[in-house]
Amino acid sequence: xxxxxxxxxxxxxxxxxxxxxxxxxxxxxxxxxxxxxxxxxxxxxxxxxxxxxxxxxxxxxxxxxxxxxxxxxxxxxxxxxxxxxxxxxxxxxxxxxxxxxxxxxxxxxxxxxxxxxxxxxxxxxxxxxxxxxxxxxxxxxxxxxxxxxxxxxxxxxxxxxxxxxxxxxxxxxxxxxxxxxxxxxxxxxxxxxxxxxx
Amino acid sequence: xxxxxxxxxxxxxxxxxxxxxxxxxxxxxxxxxxxxxxxxxxxxxxxxxxxxxxxxxxxxxxxxxxxxxxxxxxxxxxxxxxxxxxxxxxxxxxxxxxxxxxxxxxxxxxxxxxxxxxxxxxxxxxxxxxxxxxxxxxxxxxxxxxxxxxxxxxxxxxxxxxxxxxxxxxxxxxxxxxxxxxxxxxxxxxxxxxxxxx
Numbered sequence: 001x002x003x004x005x006x007x008x009x010x011x012x013x014x015x016x017x018x019x020x021x022x023x024x025x026x027x028x029x030x031x032x033x034x035x036x037x038x039x040x041x042x043x044x045x046x047x048x049x050x051x052x053x054x055x056x057x058x059x060x061x062x063x064x065x066x067x068x069x070x071x072x073x074x075x076x077x078x079x080x081x082x083x084x085x086x087x088x089x090x091x092x093x094x095x096x097x098x099x100x101x102x103x104x105x106x107x108x109x110x111x112x113x114x115x116x117x118x119x120x121x122x123x124x125x126x127x128x129x130x131x132x133x134x135x136x137x138x139x140x141x142x143x144x145x146x147x148x149x150x151x152x153x154x155x156x157x158x159x160x161x162x163x164x165x166x167x168x169x170x171x172x173x174x175x176x177x178x179x180x181x182x183x184x185x186x187x188x189x190x191x192x193x194x195x196x197x198x
Numbered sequence: 199x200x201x202x203x204x205x206x207x208x209x210x211x212x213x214x215x216x217x218x219x220x221x222x223x224x225x226x227x228x229x230x231x232x233x234x235x236x237x238x239x240x241x242x243x244x245x246x247x248x249x250x251x252x253x254x255x256x257x258x259x260x261x262x263x264x265x266x267x268x269x270x271x272x273x274x275x276x277x278x279x280x281x282x283x284x285x286x287x288x289x290x291x292x293x294x295x296x297x298x299x300x301x302x303x304x305x306x307x308x309x310x311x312x313x314x315x316x317x318x319x320x321x322x323x324x325x326x327x328x329x330x331x332x333x334x335x336x337x338x339x340x341x342x343x344x345x346x347x348x349x350x351x352x353x354x355x356x357x358x359x360x361x362x363x364x365x366x367x368x369x370x371x372x373x374x375x376x377x378x379x380x381x382x383x384x385x386x387x388x389x390x391x392x393x394x395x396x
Contacts (some may be wrong), residue, residue: 047242065203
């Protein structure tokens with residue numbers, strides 16, 4: 001890439017920092033973008049605006065433009081039910097179901113000592129503070145079914161025992177469209193144990 | 199995504215325009231980026247700089263900051279051999295081999311009538327002009343072995359017949375690391391026909 005002008009190499013380096021984007025994809029994105037001059041400007045301006053306006057909701061730590069986020073400040077939402085998620089994508093996925101009318105709490109990650117993510121690095125203390133201060137009826141833990149997700153759920157469930165609040169976690173079972181034959185044993189055991197009377 | 203501030207949705211839309219990036223990946227990139235404030239600014243500034251400085255080499259149409267690109271203006275490079283490629287990534291791939299010391303000509307695509315890319319949309323006329331004006335010894339056609347690449351190679355080879363210039367194309371054969379058993383018939387036939395005496 002030595003033959004490319006400096007500012008293009010710098011741009012490729014910047015795209016390379018994004019998650020899941022390696023040097024090759026980064027170069028592809030930049031080469032494509034540089035042929036559409038208007039889009040370069042639009043993206044640059046959108047980033048600049050984001051840089052200047054980005055705030056995090058002081059209550060749930062979701063993205064916000066100023067003060068409380070749109071969900072926390074919505075009077076239509078039930079402020080007594082908190083759904084605990086790892087990050088922004090999970091809020092997005094749950095919002096799309098239109099099944100949840102409470103508010104959220106973003107941990108900003110999952111406990112993963114190998115990656116240096118110990119409980120004190122996550123917004124866990126802030127969750128306990130919210131429970132102590134506000135009048136919360138229920139906490140729904142909605143974390144990934146991964147090792148890190150399980151560890152975090154366990155940690156939270158122990159912590160929340162000290163609070164007089166109902167604690168639940170998302171149901172485990174067979175996902176929509178799955179075949180019994182190809183479902184893994186852990187999921188199938190879980191689905192059997194949690195079977196629902198018809 | 200309605201619950202997100204406008205400027206974040208705009209940013210997700212802008213990333214969504216990049217090739218190979220869908221709305222889900224775009225949201226993931228943006229959510230990740232928004233947690234690293236310094237990187238937002240760096241990317242925004244790099245884009246702004248690219249927007250202000252980007253030029254295309256008037257000779258080969260590669261990226262440049264002003265006037266001729268770094269390859270065209272390099273006196274060490276053989277200005278009598280032109281390698282014709284489809285785009286920037288191909289220049290990059292050929293430069294990495296350190297095998298080529300000539301200069302390039304970027305067509306900015308391949309002939310593909312279905313996508314509206316007819317020969318007049320590509321820098322083909324400009325290639326003919328270069329041959330007429332400059333003292334070119336050889337043209338090496340280095341295009342993909344796809345339908346579009348083959349069509350473009352055929353078109354160029356017919357066009358270049360009118361010029362007194364040596365025209366060659368990249369050798370076809372079995373790639374490094376390939377098994378004879380699993381090589382497709384077309385490649386194997388080609389490798390047989392083009393066999394090299396030892």
